[in-house]
Amino acid sequence: MPTSRTKRSAAAALAALTLVVTAACSSSGGGKTTSAPRAKVLAVKIDNVAAARPPTGLEKADIVYVEQVEAGLSRLLAAYSSALPAVIGPVRSARETDLELLRQFDDPTLAYSGAQSALRPSIEAAPLDALPPSKAPDAYFRSGDRDAPHNLYVRPGKIPGASTGVNAAEDIGLRFAAPPPGGAPVDERTVSYPSALFTFTWATDRDEWLVSMDKAPARTASGDRIGAATVVLQNVDVQPSRFRDRGGNTSPFSATVGSGSAEVLRDGMSYDVAWERSTAESPTGFTTRDGEPMTFATGQVWIVLVPN
Numbered sequence: 112m113p114t115s116r117t118k119r120s121a122a123a124a125l126a127a128l129t130l131v132v133t134a135a136c137s138s139s140g141g142g143k144t145t146s147a148p149r150a151k152v153l154a155v156k157i158d159n160v161a162a163a164r165p166p167t168g169l170e171k172a173d174i175v176y177v178e179q180v181e182a183g184l185s186r187l188l189a190a191y192s193s194a195l196p197a198v199i200g201p202v203r204s205a206r207e208t209d210l211e212l213l214r215q216f217d218d219p220t221l222a223y224s225g226a227q228s229a230l231r232p233s234i235e236a237a238p239l240d241a242l243p244p245s246k247a248p249d250a251y252f253r254s255g256d257r258d259a260p261h262n263l264y265v266r267p268g269k270i271p272g273a274s275t276g277v278n279a280a281e282d283i284g285l286r287f288a289a290p291p292p293g294g295a296p297v298d299e300r301t302v303s304y305p306s307a308l309f310t311f312t313w314a315t316d317r318d319e320w321l322v323s324m325d326k327a328p329a330r331t332a333s334g335d336r337i338g339a340a341t342v343v344l345q346n347v348d349v350q351p352s353r354f355r356d357r358g359g360n361t362s363p364f365s366a367t368v369g370s371g372s373a374e375v376l377r378d379g380m381s382y383d384v385a386w387e388r389s390t391a392e393s394p395t396g397f398t399t400r401d402g403e404p405m406t407f408a409t410g411q412v413w414i415v416l417v418p419n
Contacts (some may be wrong), residue, residue, distance in 0.1 A: 130234040150192035150282035152219035157187040158203040163261040168334040169197035173279035181360035183305025192279040200264030214391040288406040294365035294380030340410025342376040349418040377408040
């Protein structure tokens with residue numbers, strides 16, 4: 112019987128072959144392609160404090176972005192396109208960091224609970240379809256098993272525009288293929304914010320990095336462990352923004368346009384890479400020490416914005 116690693120190798124080989132065929136029909140220079148259909152991305156801002164866990168539908172996201180918010184806490188921005196769960200949440204408010212991240216995608220829809228009044232003009236001017244509950248009341252509901260504000264959920268099936276089935280990660284140029292040479296074996300990595308902790312532990316039997324949050328195993332709403340095929344620890348500048356929450360705390364802004372270093376975790380290995388994003392409209396490129404595009408393991412990608 113083939114092992115999970117054998118299956119992963121076969122999947123990676125198939126992904127690599129698909130990538131070569133796709134590249135032959137693509138525009139030169141890498142990044143976004145011109146001939147293939149673009150992903151119709153639904154991005155959902157997900158609450159991530161202890162009272163909001165476990166999340167619903169997070170395991171179906173193509174990409175999960177982890178970002179620091181007020182008081183050193185964290186929230187998640189999940190990008191969906193290849194598959195949509197019936198319910199996603201709990202949904203919380205948008206931040207300035209989300210707007211810059213989402214400019215990599217083509218006219219994405221952003222589901223969020225609301226935003227500070229000072230940020231609303233920026234959301235309205237952003238190249239995305241902003242969809243708070245006031246614009247799609249039938250798509251949102253409050254759950255009775257949690258206290259507000261940690262009980263707002265969205266039903267993607269009630270949001271106009273069907274998923275294309277295109278992976279959101281591939282849509283912004285991330286390559287799923289066999290691993291490059293030069294990695295170093297690693298079992299675990301931890302990232303800390305002032306008031307949040309994330310640990311990624313390699314599980315050989317699952318070919319995934321199991322996620323823990325604040326020293327507790329992260330689980331889905333059905334009780335399964337949350338795991339990622341690839342984890343990117345992207346070092347970014349985190350600066351105070353001009354926005355504040357209701358408590359007067361300054362909202363941090365994570366700058367994802369520019370360049371810097373990152374660590375990519377896949378297949379039980381660690382790779383030191385460089386990242387670059389020249390403009391807000393450009394996708395983020397990750398390259399190895401040899402200057403080659405970094406490849407990712409087939410499955411969900413977590414991108415953690417780590418403060419420099």
